Amino acid sequence: MAYRKTPAEIRRLEAVREHLITCATSVVAEVGWSQASVTAVADSAGIAAGSVYQHFPSKAALAVEVFRRAAGREVDVLGEVLNGPGSPVERLSHGIEVFARRALENRGLAYALLAAPAEPAVGAERLDFRRRYRALFAEVVREGMAAGLLPSQNGEITAAALTGAIGEVLVDPLGAPAESTTDELLAELTAMALRCAGAPAT
């Protein structure tokens, strides 16, 4: 008869897996993808390096899970703001501000998600997530056009532009230690985004 895990064992393994993902996320935020070795993650989680492989077949698989969880939270938060109350233009502006502020409050992790050189499997995830950002922006731009608040434009192109622009604008600030310029940066970033979508200057 094949060995079967008991419900208690399954729960324990799931808890260890979640603990590993949390620890790996912190390690990546602190030292970046390249330095986030299986050993470093195992040390941080207080388990043997070999045990990591009980949960993830490779370092790349663990990195992909870290990326998906962390990037997924940011997509969800942005989606909530973009689909929340307010006019499409207000939601766009507010969504970008919230996204950028969260990134600037967790620079190490945001840099890893947005820009840091990483293994190809993480690069593939990054492309997937950018598609999700584009879809969110495209919807709010469409609503803005329908409401007569934004001029006629190809919403897909504007959405892609916003996705790429926001990420690139944040790359250098995320790599810098100083936080004094946050408010000015957020004001410039949202102003640029509204220009890009053709919203009248406020």
Added chain:
Amino acid sequence: MAYRKTPAEIRRLEAVREHLITCATSVVAEVGWSQASVTAVADSAGIAAGSVYQHFPSKAALAVEVFRRAAGREVDVLGEVLNGPGSPVERLSHGIEVFARRALENRGLAYALLAAPAEPAVGAERLDFRRRYRALFAEVVREGMAAGLLPSQNGEITAAALTGAIGEVLVDPLGAPAESTTDELLAELTAMALRCAGAPAT
């Protein structure tokens, strides 16, 4: 006495190295980074795989050289247009059109340069080159403001936004086979970029 290469040997080695880079660039354009193995490049160049390592210590080193050469050409072409004749706004619009048209005419290579998941060493090059694009755009935006053609703005942020926006707008078209939409895409892309920089609608 240490063995010294003769001038003829040095020239021959340099010629083989250049041939390898040319062949590797074609292989990357055709099959992407992940499939461009040392064996595939050696086959394409008509030499033994082991000989590749006489010229490049690793596949990553060869990939970095392929990236630098190809991306360097695009930066140079863009720089020529952005620093060429015409008003700053005309140069910006024309530069983006030339950049995008060249990318759409060599989709495989452009996708590899701009977006395709690649090893971390290539990712680091990509960040470096994006800085060069940003510097070029920042200069033309500054000139546009000085000439009173663009509204007051943080030119560095607009330059980063343009760099990120153009790359992201091109990702999906570069991955698609159809070329029928090129003119419409170029028109929408340059319109978006001019809005982003605050140029009056034309």
